[in-house]
Structures are given as structure tokens and as C-alpha cells.
Amino acid sequence: MHPVKMVRSRVSRSSSFRFVMWRDFACVLVLTAVAWVLCSTFDVSELAYRWTRNAERFQLDELPVTLCVLAVGLAWFAWRRYRESQRELATRRMLEEQAEQLLAENRRLASQAIEAQEAERRYLARELHDELGQYLNAITLDAAHIRDLSAAREPDIHRASLAVMQSASFVYKQIGGMIRRLRPIGLDELGLPSALEHCVDGWRERLPHASFALTVDGDFTGIADALNITLYRLVQEALTNVSKFARDARVEIYLVRTSADDQRHGEIVVTVADNGPGTDLWQPRTGLGLVGMRERVESLGGEFHIASRRGDGFMLCARLPCHAGEPEPSGAPSVDASVPVEPPGAVRSAN
Incomplete structure (x- = not known):
């Protein structure tokens, strides 16, 4: 994925997470206000006292305070877990960014290695064609001259010159194959x-x-x-x-x-x-x-x-x-x- 798109995606996810968090918090506040209004309207505390006064020995009338303390403790626990999750997310984002930077660096180095390899191949192909190719052509021409001079007088030299020409032709073909493998035919000139x-x-x-x-x-x-x-x-x-x-x-x-x-x-x-x-x-x-x-x-x-x-x-x-x-x-x-x-x-x- 493109780095700009990745950043936009992260910003979008972070904004969505914050929206959900504040939405849930607003729902809790609204429910709390509705519960307070209902309790005030129907005198829930008095009703609860009448229902539980026969069980005074179990101290059920102290249950609301206990539940309040439990609610505060759970809220504090949830807040701690939220802060820890935020720190873990921040650490994970930092590690992801480092991994992306390392991956980008690795790709850059791999691309440079391939470019260096192709540049070296291009250089070798040019040297093989310009240097060895010219010398092989010269060897072929000299051998042809020796062949023409010795055709009637020196049969052994004539045969040796033919062998030299064949060897030079074979080496030239091999070099041509090496050049084609090093650098594709026509890529630079014809596309x-x-x-x-x-x-x-x-x-x-x-x-x-x-x-x-x-x-x-x-x-x-x-x-x-x-x-x-x-x-x-x-x-x-x-x-x-x-x-x-x-x-x-x-x-x-x-x-x-x-x-x-x-x-x-x-x-x-x-x-x-x-x-x-x-x-x-x-x-x-x-x-x-x-x-x-x-x-x-x-x-x-x-x-x-x-x-x-x-x-x-x-x-x-x-x-x-x-x-x-x-x-x-x-x-x-x-x-x-x-x-x-x-x-x-x-x-x-x-x-």
C-alpha cells in the first residue's frame, strides 16, 4: 500500500475509534441521567427499603453503597486497561512504522542491486562486443589471408588456417550468445x-x-x-x-x-x-x-x-x-x- 494511503487509513481508524469511545461514554451518561430521573419519580430507594427491611440481619440496605464502590472500581479498572491498550497500540504503530521503513529500505537496496547488476551486464556486453569481437574479426581476416596465400603451396598451412577460421567463428558465436544473455537484443535501440x-x-x-x-x-x-x-x-x-x-x-x-x-x-x-x-x-x-x-x-x-x-x-x-x-x-x-x-x-x- 502507498505510504500516504497507509497514513490516511491509520488516521481514519484512529478517528473512528475515538468517535466510538465518546459515543459509548455519552450513552453511559444518558442512561445514568435516565436512571436518576426514574428513581426520583418512583422513589426507588423507599421501595427498596420496604422490600429489604425484613432482611435487616443480612445488611441488604448497605448494598447500594457497596455496588457504588464496585462500579467506581470497575470504572478505574477499565480506565487502566484503556491506557495500557493505548500504550500498546502506540508501541505497535511505532514498530509497524519501523518495519515499513526497513521494508522500504530493503526494497530500495534490492532495486539498487538489480540496477548495478544490469549496469555491469551492459558494460560486459559492450566490452565483449567492442573488444573481443574486433579481435576475432581480425583473427578471421588474417587466417583468410593465410589461407589464400597457402592454398597452392602449403597444404598444411592451408588446413591450419581453415581450422583457425572455424575456431574464431565458433568463439564469435559463443560471445554473441553471451552478449544476448547479458543484455537483451534491441532493448536499448528498438524498445x-x-x-x-x-x-x-x-x-x-x-x-x-x-x-x-x-x-x-x-x-x-x-x-x-x-x-x-x-x-x-x-x-x-x-x-x-x-x-x-x-x-x-x-x-x-x-x-x-x-x-x-x-x-x-x-x-x-x-x-x-x-x-x-x-x-x-x-x-x-x-x-x-x-x-x-x-x-x-x-x-x-x-x-x-x-x-x-x-x-x-x-x-x-x-x-x-x-x-x-x-x-x-x-x-x-x-x-x-x-x-x-x-x-x-x-x-x-x-x-
Whole structure:
């Protein structure tokens, strides 16, 4: 819940409690006044004396004073309990505020850790592409030159040059895969929808028996990089789970940005559902993928939900505010790096 809403809720509850307290106190005063009027009208004391004078040996005529003392004692006891409950409530509110502050601090630190991780990944992806990629290209060109020179005169050198070219090509492909895992293809240049389309296309090639449908609705320009990468990682991890447990399922991916008067206060919802074998959510899980997704979403102030039953598929849904991940005024600047990518396909597709 938003801190302002929490404060308003507490103020409302406190005002309601005070209103009930004073209302009950007013009812007691009114009942006391009504009892005094009735006793004065019907001479209750005289009636009580006539009824109890035959039992003078039991001292029943002293009972009103005793009951008065008992009433005063009960009132004092109730007042003490009320003061103690107020102190306990104040202590509980203070502890709740401290817990909320610690939770907010924990989320802030988790968000900073994720931002630092993504910045480091972006930096590594840039270094792998700019440095190792260039040297591998140079090695390939040198090996091709050696191959051309030795084609007719030195068969052994010719074969060695071909082997060097093949090795360089293999290493270049491996580095390309590392770059794609470190930093999503097209996320910086082409935006989130295109990056997700490229990701889904890759899974279509890896899982030919599965069917994928991606639907994107809304404008995803202008959102923070931390929110961008979180949405991408959610879909990426969800598709990784599909590759493990539902290799021939139909997978539907929805990414929606809700409209609002102020775009900054809108909401982004991402849902990934499949009709695979599902799982029993009550059973303990050893993997950390869902835990990592939940931490990413909650660190940005969002909500993360999963639903599944055996034989009934699996679905995850995350809701995040559009302003999530925006840098604070005193926050450190993020590392700026980019990796050239191939242009992906259209935003909407179905296989």
C-alpha cells in the first residue's frame, strides 16, 4: 500500500475509534441521567427499603453503597486497561512504522542491486562486443589471408588456417550468445516490444513443438531502464520455465500498459500463461527462478502472482507502476552502453 494511503487509513481508524469511545461514554451518561430521573419519580430507594427491611440481619440496605464502590472500581479498572491498550497500540504503530521503513529500505537496496547488476551486464556486453569481437574479426581476416596465400603451396598451412577460421567463428558465436544473455537484443535501440519479439522468436526456434503468441498493448516509451529490463527478464524466465516443463504447450504472453490521466501513475501488467502439465504450488520448489522474479517485481513496488494446478497449466502475472525504477535525485547515473543488434520482426505475432 502507498505510504500516504497507509497514513490516511491509520488516521481514519484512529478517528473512528475515538468517535466510538465518546459515543459509548455519552450513552453511559444518558442512561445514568435516565436512571436518576426514574428513581426520583418512583422513589426507588423507599421501595427498596420496604422490600429489604425484613432482611435487616443480612445488611441488604448497605448494598447500594457497596455496588457504588464496585462500579467506581470497575470504572478505574477499565480506565487502566484503556491506557495500557493505548500504550500498546502506540508501541505497535511505532514498530509497524519501523518495519515499513526497513521494508522500504530493503526494497530500495534490492532495486539498487538489480540496477548495478544490469549496469555491469551492459558494460560486459559492450566490452565483449567492442573488444573481443574486433579481435576475432581480425583473427578471421588474417587466417583468410593465410589461407589464400597457402592454398597452392602449403597444404598444411592451408588446413591450419581453415581450422583457425572455424575456431574464431565458433568463439564469435559463443560471445554473441553471451552478449544476448547479458543484455537483451534491441532493448536499448528498438524498445521493449521489439526485444520481446526477438526473444520469443528465439524460443520458437528452440521449441518447434510449442506455440507462442505475443500481444503488446500500450505505449512503452519513456519508462525507466530498470522497469524495462525487469519486464523483459520476467518474460525471459517464464519462457525458460516453459522450456523445462511444458515443451509442447501453447504459450500466451500479454504485455499491457493501462491508460491513466497522468501517464506516470499508470500501470503495466505482464501475464504469461501456458496449457502445460502445471504444478502443485503447495509442494516445495528447489529452483530460484520464481523467487528472483518476485524479488525483482517487489523491489520496484509491484505485485507478483502465480497460479497453477497439476494438469491445468501455469500462469504468472506481474503488475508494476509505470513510474517504477525512476532514478532518485541523488541516485548514481547508470552506465551507458549499447550493442549493435539485428532488427527483429513485428510487435504482434502468433505461431
